[in-house]
Amino acid sequence: MWDTLRSAWRVPEVRKKLLYTFFMLLVYRLVSVVPVPGINASVVQEVSQQFDALNLVNMMTGNAFSQMTIMAMGITPYINASIIIQLLTFAIPALERLAKEGGEEGKEKINRITRYTTIVLAVIQSIGIVSGLQSASMGIAQQQKVLIPEYNNFFGKLSIGVAMAGGTALAMWIGERVTANGIGNGISMLIFAGIISNLFNGILTALLTVLGVSQGNTTVVQFVVLLLFTLVLVTTVTFIDLGERRIPVQYAKRVVGRKMYGGQSSHIPLKVLSVGVLPLIFAHSFMAMPGTIIAIFGTNTPAYNWWQNNMSQTSWLYQMITSLLIVAFTYFYSSISFNPQEIAKNINQQGGTIPGIRSGKNTADFLQRITTRLVLFAGIFLAILATLPTLLYVWLNVQIPFAASSILIAVSVSMETVRQLEAQMVMRNYKGFL
Known part of the structure; x- marks a missing residue:
């Protein structure tokens, strides 16, 4: 793996793709610290521990959900939308014909439908999760609630949902740019970045606890x-x-x-x-x-x-x-x-x-x-x-x-990225003989 990376770095075209991928992932992680207005993030961290589904979202977003940033939903709505459209492709004959016989134009139409479905799901899921956290905070956090009073209404929740959906749209765009101009599958790389960040933070927290720098029972x-x-x-x-x-x-x-x-x-x-x-x-x-x-x-x-x-x-x-x-x-x-x-x-x-x-x-x-x-x-x-x-x-x-599934995702994405790097190297070697 490291030999492949070193060899790929020596090729100018591949090095450019690698730098582009690293830059877009850096942008994704920087945007992941921009908070959503109207939410008490500290209360969210306390309340969200009751919801097992949110642990999966938090893992895939690199703790962006627990911090309630605009990337709180990450590309989770995109994954859900992709699964829904994929299943509907087998159930609806028109979509099945579009996928099998439509060629590149058919794939682009399906991708467009997936994007629109992603935005709708992002808004609905964001409003639903925020409403659920607000309801749960009534019995747990007595001093503060998840939503500040000015946002505890329909339009306030809608604005939060739109902000999170905007973050999902940006993440989806970054993923597509990485797929087109970088190395690896862009959506998988975003998940990989979130998982690695979460894994690093978890091990670092345990290490600081052992060294006595921070409080804990490890x-x-x-x-x-x-x-x-x-x-x-x-x-x-x-x-x-x-x-x-x-x-x-x-x-x-x-x-x-x-x-x-x-x-x-x-x-x-x-x-x-x-x-x-x-x-x-x-x-x-x-x-x-x-x-x-x-x-x-x-x-x-x-x-x-x-x-x-x-x-x-x-x-x-x-x-x-x-x-x-x-x-x-x-x-x-x-x-x-x-x-x-x-x-x-x-x-x-x-x-x-x-x-x-x-x-x-x-x-x-x-x-x-x-x-x-x-x-x-x-x-x-x-x-x-x-x-x-x-x-x-x-x-x-x-x-x-961390969840065991996160290790499986990280390993799968790493192996697939290395395979693509090797394919890029083979293609460059063949070009040298032409």
């Missing part, structure tokens, strides 16, 4: 366990993320004109974690939704007390349901993103066969069987990955300042 043993856990987690996730099952394919020889084609061997790479981190995000968002809705209607109700006592993140019931949801969402997302029948059809049309497997339905069944096993392993791995930080906290009383 001991030297707990800090060492935290570092070892982080190292083992990064290594394991990297190993699994790079894993793939290669299905051999043999292509038959064929004559076209006076030339003979085919007769070569290839393979179909099936990644172990082809679903990425989406099942984790879906499962945690699904589990956090009931508690968020209950808290909006008041924090002194029997339903809220039951949820807090029985469905906290450290309870066995919460962890069991979350693990089952992760496995279920892994199967669901794999089913809509991988089509063995289509792959078997393409192999057959190109004159290829899998050794020992007949063409057609047998090939599709074979691919489906292999994929099912990989998906089961991926679901169990993601479920264990999601529960490890909580188990470590319960057993050893070690507070993990």
Whole structure:
């Protein structure tokens, strides 16, 4: 990885792309400290601890949410909008035709629809979250509320929602610029920047506590366990993320004109974690939704007390349901993103066969069987990955300042960025021979 970065830095064109990417990420982090008017950030930090869904948003924005800046929502609405449009593409024939047959113009139309949906979701989610935090602060923060009195009305909340939506639009624009002119996927790079910032702040806070510079309960043993856990987690996730099952394919020889084609061997790479981190995000968002809705209607109700006592993140019931949801969402997302029948059809049309497997339905069944096993392993791995930080906290009383899903996102983005850098280097080497 470091050799790739050093080699890429020596190439002027690639160095320009790297500098552009770093500059845009720096702008994103600088804008992330601009506060939203009308909100008491200190009260938000106290109240938001009740909402599990907000921990995920805060992780992906690099603590911008807990500080209530204009980047508080980050690109979370864009991710939600992308998922919604992606699912609607399979459900609405017009969108499916636009995606498959529209070419570049169709992709641009879908991107435009996604952008508009992002802005609408950003405004709605911002107003809903601020209203929920304001309602929750009634029973917790007696001296101050989330909203200052002048903004505790519809137009005040609307102005806050528009400000946060403006931050989301800016983040979306920065992400698209990085994708077009920089290195890596821009949206992923923004998430990566927020996660790295959050991870660095968490470890630095623990270190300052151990050194006695700041107040806290972290001991030297707990800090060492935290570092070892982080190292083992990064290594394991990297190993699994790079894993793939290669299905051999043999292509038959064929004559076209006076030339003979085919007769070569290839393979179909099936990644172990082809679903990425989406099942984790879906499962945690699904589990956090009931508690968020209950808290909006008041924090002194029997339903809220039951949820807090029985469905906290450290309870066995919460962890069991979350693990089952992760496995279920892994199967669901794999089913809509991988089509063995289509792959078997393409192999057959190109004159290829899998050794020992007949063409057609047998090939599709074979691919489906292999994929099912990989998906089961991926679901169990993601479920264990999601529960490890909580188990470590319960057993050893070690507070993990990050979610396991954040490590998976950071590793995936890092690996993908390195691959793109290597592709840039290969392309430059080929240009040298032309």
